[in-house]
Amino acid sequence: MPALPSHIAEMPGSGVRRILEVALQRPGTIVLAVGEPDLAVAPPVRLAAAEAWTRGDARYTPNGGIRPLREAIVRKLSRENGLEVDVEQVWVTVGGTQALHQAMTLALSAGDEVLVPDPGYTTFRMNAAMIQATAVGYVLRAENGFAPDIAALEAQVGPRTRAIVINSPSNPLGVTYPASVIEELVLFARRHDLWLISDEVYERFTWGAPHVSPATFDVDGRVLSVFSTSKTYSMTGARVGWLVTPPGWRDVMLRVQEAAISCVDTPAQYAALAAIDGPQDAVVEAGAHYAANLRAAEEVLTARGFRYLPPTGAFYLWVDMSHVSEGDVEAWCRRFLDDQGVAVAPGSAFGAEGEGWIRICLASAREPLLEGLRRLPSPARP
Template sequence: MSAMPSTPAHVANVPVNQIREITQAAWAVPGAIVLSIGEPAFPVAPHVLEAGMAALERDDTNYTPNAGIAEVRAAFAQRFSQLSGVAADPHRAYVVAGAQQGLHLALSTLIAPGDEVLIPDPGYPTFAMTVGLLGGVPVPYPLAPQHGFQPRIEDLRRLVTARTRVLMLNSPSNPLGSVFDHDLTRDLVRFAHEQDLWIISDECYEAFTYDVPHVSPARFDAGGPEAVQGAAAARVITSLTLSKTYGLTGLRIGALITPPGMEALLDNVMEASVSCVSATSQYAGLAALRGPQDYVSTALAHYRLNRDAATAVLDAQGIDYLDAKGAFYLWADLSHATGGDVRAWTRNFLAERGVALAPGTAFGAMGEGWVRIALCGDTDELVEGLSRLPAAPGRAVNPVSR
């Protein structure tokens, strides 16, 4: 019998997602406290469930247009305009099967094999995974503790080559909980225009910031209210999702807000991938966008409460962390305990103490020694899990934590 045919190297070399690795291991441990995955803990709002069930009951289960149901596109465009201050025609809102499929769709239209994409390090792991799966080259740009884990234009400039096509931005950040301010966001958009780069702006956590505003890069793109000098044509693609905002992780519903003129191109690429998003998910998403927003305000208050409870535990144990200004994660320094291999340490910590944390190396080499703590679950469970962390006695609080 002949051997199984080989797979392409760029497929075989897609790295393991270490978040899934530790989380799936934790799901197999009875009573484990799972702080490794960003799964909102609140039940979905009843009016959202009712809208999805109503679509099924009326047998609204057919294909939809590639770009999504017109009313859903309009609702996404309206939400984006309200939150970003950027006017968005509904024809620029493209409904996708969650932010991950949106990322794949956007990159599929922008890069060819061998093209380079600048991705944050630490950054969400599927940025690199998706670029590699498409035959592109992920090029990490450093987010360092001494710079508050914020990108620096000088670091980006050193990494640009003739093959660089896309700059990936993520604010609020997963895994860091950091948020870009107005001036940094403007400077990043200006840099992309100067270097003739596309921007994919992952804004999955735009609803969750703490005492600081969310600033969308689209504000500074061509056509935005604060367009940077030299912005002749729009180049920012904004990724939105209802997964985190409304706790709809399993319905797979999000949107890309695209520059004008990309509709036909995206239709072709979408048809070749998933054709369209489930009509049931779209109608549930429409109810989330257009209905009562109590879920969002309740979730924001809970995440803030959990952030404060978690940092109190870490402070008591002398563990350094980055003060979270957005999203629902806390980035903590466990280098005093991890022995230079945080991935192995998280597996051992799960086995010995029954707590799952996402290893910092899931998000890039800069994450060695750090862990990501999800703040979206039960408060008591969060506090109990973090109380099991090894303290760092005698260690001064690092400036990045204040």
């Protein structure tokens, strides 16, 4: 049989998924490895999807999504993000994942380089590999609060660098960048004439640090912004996100959307419309639930002497396990799953700088979360 192209055969996999696939085969496992909210989708959102199915509204929509949803997103971006955009800048996608892939497809050619955070979300590197571009990690270090070092970024720009990806609030770190850092990154992209791809999927969950959209600092149309209903509305399986482009891209976006997906599932689009345009009580309740989980988890970790990064956004805890991981945290995570029945995400899945750390998802029921943390081996006390 023919061989797969080398860029596909050699594409990196996800260390998170490797742990999760094993965990899902073992009933009773405490799963803290994946960013899956435990809360139910709000009833009005479920009803909107059901009504679409009931009336048989399951045919093709325009490539960019149904007009009412795109208009609702325009209002949302103005209300919550300080962005004034035209409806033709909003393109409904199959979750934030496709929006990220679409953004990279638009920004990069084969052989180009894209700067991605390290540690950073796994699919940043996977997407680059799929389009035969090269992901170059920019290091986020604990001693710098896991914030980007602009001077180091300057040194990483080469003749093939075409884009930078930023993610605030961050998965896996839970870091939310202040406006000053966001503006610096936009100015950096402008100095080097780079596209800036902004992953804002966790925008609604911040802890004491307001979310800032990079596009608020964009003066020349270089920012591509990625959003999703998945985390905000606990709609991970509905697969509805959106990509916000610079103005004037309608013709090219019609072509790339048609080639990639044609359109997003119609009932899911109506569910997203109900979520974005409807009452936001469920989002407020979700935020309170995650914040309470965070406080309880921090109490356990602090009392047991763990080093961890206090998050300012998203719903993850970044915990140092270097005292037991012996330089291979993924192997340790597999042993921990086998021995203790708890699945956590190895930090190395998010880049080389994640070695020795693990990511814990806080978006679960309280007691399983705390029990999983209690089973972590404590650092030796002095």
